[in-house]
Amino acid sequence: MAGEVVIRAEQLTKRYGANLAVDHIDLEVEAGEIVGILGPNGSGKTTTILMLLGLTEPTGGRAVVAGFDPLRDPLEVKRRVGYMPDQVGFYDGLSARDNLAYTGRLAGLPRRDIDARFADAMERVGLAAVGRNRVRTFSQGMRQRLGLAEVLMKRPSVAILDEPTTALDPHSTQEFLEMIRGLKADGTAVLLSSHHLDQVQSVCDRVALFNRGRIALAGTVTELAGQVLGGGHVIDVEARGPGIAERLAAVPGVVRVQALGGERYRVDCQRDLRAEIARRLAPEVELVGINFAAPSLNEVYTRYFEEARHAAQ
Amino acid sequence: MPLSRRPDARRRGSPWTGLGAVVAKETADHLSSARMRILEALVFLTAIAAAYAAIRSIRQTIGESPFLFLRLLTLSQDPLPSFIALLGFLIPLVAIALAFDAVNGEFNRRTLSRILAQPIYRDALLLGKFFAGLLSLTIGLVSLWLLVLGLGLLLLGLPPSTEETLRMLGFLVATIAYGGVWIAIALLFSVIFRAPATAARAALGVWLVFALFWSVITPLVTTLIAGPPEGVFGPRLAYLQTQQIIDRLSPNTLYAETALALLQPATRALGPVLISQLQGALLGSPLPVSQSFILIWPQLTGLVAATIVIFVIAYIVFQRQEIRA
Numbered sequence: 001m002a003g004e005v006v007i008r009a010e011q012l013t014k015r016y017g018a019n020l021a022v023d024h025i026d027l028e029v030e031a032g033e034i035v036g037i038l039g040p041n042g043s044g045k046t047t048t049i050l051m052l053l054g055l056t057e058p059t060g061g062r063a064v065v066a067g068f069d070p071l072r073d074p075l076e077v078k079r080r081v082g083y084m085p086d087q088v089g090f091y092d093g094l095s096a097r098d099n100l101a102y103t104g105r106l107a108g109l110p111r112r113d114i115d116a117r118f119a120d121a122m123e124r125v126g127l128a129a130v131g132r133n134r135v136r137t138f139s140q141g142m143r144q145r146l147g148l149a150e151v152l153m154k155r156p157s158v159a160i161l162d163e164p165t166t167a168l169d170p171h172s173t174q175e176f177l178e179m180i181r182g183l184k185a186d187g188t189a190v191l192l193s194s195h196h197l198d199q200v201q202s203v204c205d206r207v208a209l210f211n212r213g214r215i216a217l218a219g220t221v222t223e224l225a226g227q228v229l230g231g232g233h234v235i236d237v238e239a240r241g242p243g244i245a246e247r248l249a250a251v252p253g254v255v256r257v258q259a260l261g262g263e264r265y266r267v268d269c270q271r272d273l274r275a276e277i278a279r280r281l282a283p284e285v286e287l288v289g290i291n292f293a294a295p296s297l298n299e300v301y302t303r304y305f306e307e308a309r310h311a312a313q
Numbered sequence: 314m315p316l317s318r319r320p321d322a323r324r325r326g327s328p329w330t331g332l333g334a335v336v337a338k339e340t341a342d343h344l345s346s347a348r349m350r351i352l353e354a355l356v357f358l359t360a361i362a363a364a365y366a367a368i369r370s371i372r373q374t375i376g377e378s379p380f381l382f383l384r385l386l387t388l389s390q391d392p393l394p395s396f397i398a399l400l401g402f403l404i405p406l407v408a409i410a411l412a413f414d415a416v417n418g419e420f421n422r423r424t425l426s427r428i429l430a431q432p433i434y435r436d437a438l439l440l441g442k443f444f445a446g447l448l449s450l451t452i453g454l455v456s457l458w459l460l461v462l463g464l465g466l467l468l469l470g471l472p473p474s475t476e477e478t479l480r481m482l483g484f485l486v487a488t489i490a491y492g493g494v495w496i497a498i499a500l501l502f503s504v505i506f507r508a509p510a511t512a513a514r515a516a517l518g519v520w521l522v523f524a525l526f527w528s529v530i531t532p533l534v535t536t537l538i539a540g541p542p543e544g545v546f547g548p549r550l551a552y553l554q555t556q557q558i559i560d561r562l563s564p565n566t567l568y569a570e571t572a573l574a575l576l577q578p579a580t581r582a583l584g585p586v587l588i589s590q591l592q593g594a595l596l597g598s599p600l601p602v603s604q605s606f607i608l609i610w611p612q613l614t615g616l617v618a619a620t621i622v623i624f625v626i627a628y629i630v631f632q633r634q635e636i637r638a
Contacts, residue, residue, distance in 0.1 A: 046637065053430055055636045075326035075432040083430035089423030105334040106431035
């Protein structure tokens, strides 16, 4: 049901000896929502996923997934959660059908349902023609699709996908992202961990940025841009004339001006200032173009970690 | 205190959920794998050859022993060792082959997190793999047992007596228990070592120690603990008893003693016997089958207990591992 919180983590913590892998994180995901979790390697994303699945024990805090506590009711959680790990592996000597039938039996699916669900899932991921083939004949991209088929077969209320588009070509990536949107359309909440920021931005409703075990930023990309880039609105300006960067910086509400080379400038601002900018540049500067640009998650990410590095130094 | 140790955080759900699915899948994998077929063929050929050679020898001396079928298993004829000696040698190899890559193979294939993301506990996965190995071994051994029995019926032209059948069944159970120990050892190494080759080498190393070097190690350790073997009045009882205890730490010894007591009914004791204990005994007369079972009961219990202890160690190590593959 839309609006229902299906993943809730409160002060979730994981410590390995002296190392704090996940540091008191709070996270909420609603049904039918796609939330991206980003961050450098070792920032705590996978550990968080494993705690939400009940595969590793939190040191502190609590989580509720699909209405159950993964620590106390891991079997109930795992019945309702589909998980696709990064570099998903299968039994190469078995066919795709036998691989998924095995996990279907482990998931407690009735035998009579397994074949129907398998056929449906394979159809959705575009592997219907190779269901009886051994997995050793599959390319990495096909294995990724098979991993998603396994998630679909379970018909979960929560899908956790860890680096699902690694090793996919651009066309397959787009198809895969479309399948993830299909999960959202089914009402499934999706937690998507990825390093491909453009992909995350294209499918995710919200994003949580992990750094050193903490969720450093969380919200929509626009909200994150507001926090990191200082504005949240980005305007691309193309103009010819003297002192353009200074003129742009002098416009009230402009947070930052970046020269992109040639006659192009990127302006971060707190609101839509296109009309004001056009007025301020005229008449000494010839305005060639002015466009409202969506904030880039890539830019948010890069800027955040640049600033974090400077702060650490 | 870790969260899971709090009373309110005790895990719900049966630890055996999914056990049947794991056992079925793993057993099917074992029975259809080329590795198992090669090993089974090796065991069958050598064991059948040993039994056949024994039958030829028995036919020439028929009537000398009331336990022809038992002699089928214990008699050796050059160049082949006896059926039970061959089994004692080959069963650990088959057991190790069944389990050396049970858990590390899942890590290396990167299937472990996918499997454990299904509603099962690690308990079911590990136990399922153990049971599947044991079931595969049992299927092979029962087939072999029936084959030897059939061969005996055909070539000797006599059916086995009830006592012989009971003794052979007891031997079959003991062989399965012996295989269980080696499956547990291989499973333990498959949990400890990520590389299957390392796990296999470690398990084979343990097997070599018990199969070849234990008879060398035992007297050395016994002398260190109990002093010299000979006293002023001959062999020292303390030495013999210590040697026996150390010797019985080896599953091979326990299995050999079990086979001896069951398949050679005249065996009346498994250890040093004092002259005073022989008073009134009819030497060479067979023990009733029930007495033979009482005689091997500690050995059989020891094999089962060793299996459980080794499995529990593997279980604890596995429970403490991080699942990231």
